[in-house]
């Protein structure tokens with residue numbers, strides 16, 4: 001299993017390189033136990049993988065969802081090369097070890113061991129490995145729009161790192177791009193142009209006092225907003241005609257993303273009334289709903305009692321989970337590794353956690369499907 005995990009890390013499934021190589025490694029691993037799978041590939045090596053272990057069909061199926069892609073290694077230096085999958089002190093280091101190739105190695109190994117043991121399954125095991133979770137959820141969206149023939153599901157387990165906590169809620173995200181538009185002019189005659197950077201400053205001053213109106217959530221806290229990118233101007237002697245900011249908004253369940261976009265449009269209209277030269281446009285870069293699974297449903301209650309906990313938790317990051325809850329199926333997030341290591345330099349996973357995850361996933365499958 002360690003070698004399998006190391007191979008998954010070494011294939012560098014960033015947005016630039018795509019997921020195809022990881023899908024092929026998983027397919028080869030599943031074939032060792034005679035498990036068929038389907039790789040669905042499209043442009044630029046993007047790939048989803050789906051495997052289904054058939055059963056007698058007397059019980060509803062379990063769907064395990066992982067993502068194959070990883071974020072880039074970032075600018076900071078690493079003490080081990082980010083895609084070498086170096087093993088040291090009982091850990092494997094590398095981008096994607098926690099988020100979430102450790103979990104993929106564990107769930108694939110668990111499914112293989114179940115199949116190799118000839119367990120009499122009454123419900124199908126479905127494994128879905130998604131492309132693009134870190135960028136635009138293209139893989140999950142593609143799977144959902146083509147999944148018409150799937151058997152009835154008892155529940156979905158998203159194998160993101162939760163350090164073995166049972167997670168049923170996370171905030172959504174709404175990424176906005178705002179562009180202020182001006183008029184270019186020679187830098188020596190600024191009065192003939194409209195400075196888009198000055199317009200952006202006008203807007204940013206207004207946003208200093210703006211808070212998205214919404215009641216805090218008992219598990220997830222507040223809705224948050226942060227302006228995280230800014231770009232404007234090409235040359236020091238040209239009045240800029242465009243300035244752009246990127247805003248990261250994290251939303252709560254039941255919060256309407258469309259309302260937030262409309263709020264920004266209202267602010268633009270007010271600023272335009274005060275200053276007729278002000279022009280701005282907002283567009284949505286990414287939009288993922290929040291997740292809130294009903295903790296009193298049978299699936300979550302059974303999952304929790306089986307894990308020996310009475311409490312489900314919330315996490316700060318988002319997942320592909322909401323796309324699956326849109327099918328009307330309960331979704332829990334449960335996997336190995338510390339979530340605070342995600343997307344950071346020197347990301348690592350404890351090998352013992354991956355081994356523990358194999359046991360947990362096997363027990364979950366046996367509990368729900370036999």
Ligand SMILES: [Zn+2]
Nearest residue numbers: 067099100160
């Ligand atoms: Zn992840």
